[in-house]
Amino acid sequence: MKLCAEASVYLEKTIPLSIILYIYTVFVGVMNKSVSALENHPHIWRAREQSQCEERFSLGYDQLDQALNGGVSPSGVVRIRTLTGIGELSLFKQVLSQHRSHKMIVFINPPGRVQTPWLEAFGINAEQVLIVKPHTEKESLWATEQCLKSTACHCVVVWNNAVTAKEARRLQVAATHNDALCLLFTAPNKNSDDVTQTLPISLDLCLHYREHALEINVLKQRQGWPKNNIVIHNKWTVDNRAIKWALEHNKVKRHVLHSVS
């Protein structure tokens, strides 16, 4: 205390009070400025900025919709890490078949020949579908970007395992600017490094099949928290359940013709 008083006396002797005040105000000013610069940074997202009325495409599964704040955003890139054939497309049935039906759905580099009767059963108008089979992964990314930018597409479904952060950013910007959705299917990664690799996209999902149900992990989403272990029982093919059920519940006693009561 004494030292402080001495110091101030010394300072007063050497530097006029007005200069001290000036230095103080400048210091506070710089601090305020840096804080406000940080506040205005476009990459900082705040929960209060979340627009309440933003439209979402519901997936039709309550638990999943709840975790995703109502569903998938109508524009942007959604990455799905999954094996092919565990109902990963059927998960997006409502999104693909019930919105913007006047626009095209493009399948890029699908893992097989897309079957027209399946498209019809799925609820997609097959006339609005375009299938693209590029030769390389690079070409498929180029085609994806072109489709997103064309404004003619409702959704671009692409299978690609070579998307880097830079390319994902390009796709995300192209999708959001042109009001289109991109579903990016990639193979599930074994490497732990790859699992932690995040892309600047709207939604990152990981699907597993466990114990007769589809388990969904929301790895990352814009304007929301990640959530693991969302379990969904979806039926994406016909099965023999009806026959099994009939066999199991067949409690009717066989009437023997000759039986005499």
Add this chain to the structure above:
Amino acid sequence: MLWAYLYFYQITLDTHQESGLSPVDSAHLEIPSSPVIVYCEKTNHIVQRNHAALQQGIEIGHGLAQAAALCPHVCIIPFNVDNEHLTLTQLAHRLYPLASDIVLDTHNTLAVRLDNLVHYYGGHKALWSTLTHELSQSNVHYHFATAWSIEAAKVLALKGIDRYYDNHDDIRQSLSHCPLSLTALNKKTKEALTRVGIHRVHQLLAMPVHELGRRFDNNTITYLTALRGEVFPRVKLFRPAEHFEHFALLPFDVENTQHLIPFMEKLLEYLAHYLRARNLQTSTLSFHIAFRDQPSNHLEIKSALPQSTSDSWLSLLKLRIENLVLPEPAVSLTLRCDNFEAIDDNNGDFFSNRFNDVAQKQLIGRLNAKLGEKCTFKPSISNTHQFEYMSNGPRLTKETVFSSDIVPTFLFEAPKPLTQSTQVCFGPVRLHSEWWHDAPHKRDYFIAQTRQGVRMLIFKDEASKWWAQGLFS
């Protein structure tokens, strides 16, 4: 500076004729127009008359009795300054998207600044034709002139020279011949000038200012400098209202609501144009129906959903007006709309639902150009039950599309031997190939699931070998 001055000398008559006959009627039926005059009660003068009235011998400045004597069945419209001013404001609203600086001078004149617009329109000719086109759309008659100041242009326009001058010498030439009576000098000054032998504008302009300043008051000197274009004009520029309001004088007294509808429809069309140009829509409208004696009737129409087209509003209006009884014949209508809503993503953008055929074709063209013709294809279908031929038929048409439960999402190019252990979920479905194929086969199809949950289309051939043929995604 260059100003255009527009003098709408028969604006009441023009609005009357426009509202009375739709362009289709007048073009097809060739109805000979009946004599119409506009009569000012205050001065007991005919102020406007149409061509038919002129043929009957009615001139502007005649009294009502004289006009009635010349032509007993003449149609008389009362002159009203406020109505003319309203019509002029509507004209200014029409011109405002094309010209920024508009000055409403009197009830039937307005001035438009041109020199700052020439640059944007790329020349005087383009600018003037744009403005005159807009005026011709609204079917009004006018005299016009251009000059370096509003005052000078006004003198020329009142003279009715109807010429577009952008050259100072031309303007000076035509201005110098104008009589002094057309200027806005007060009566006393004009008389004083006439007494000393000054009858024309050029004589006045030739006088040195300090000489005039000794004899006349400040207002005269201010006017003269403005006439010379030596001062920057201090005028109140027209600003369009934030709400929409359109006034229509009915050409005859309308007694029942059914006859009101065509006029209301016209107003709704104006509103639709207004909204379309601003990407807006609205959920409430109000009509004011004015009568001669009774207080005006206020009719508010609300819609649950914000709308922008005239058709959607018209259907609501018709329902609303059905059981309305007018207390006396209506004379004028006003449509007013205060609350607008912007059309945004959430309530349906104009363009989001527009089917963009061109964009699709462009996209396919671009993809084909880079990736090759064979890389893009549209789904096709053929009439067969065999999976491998289903999706490689001729082009898809509406009639041939069919759906099936057990068709997989993806089919492999060729069946692969089944190597994984699987569990059957559905089947069997036995399919025979058609007899006309080269190698007929008989297969039992199943849907099977692997341990990882992948559902595949598998089949057992005649040799009891298992194959995987497709995937269900």
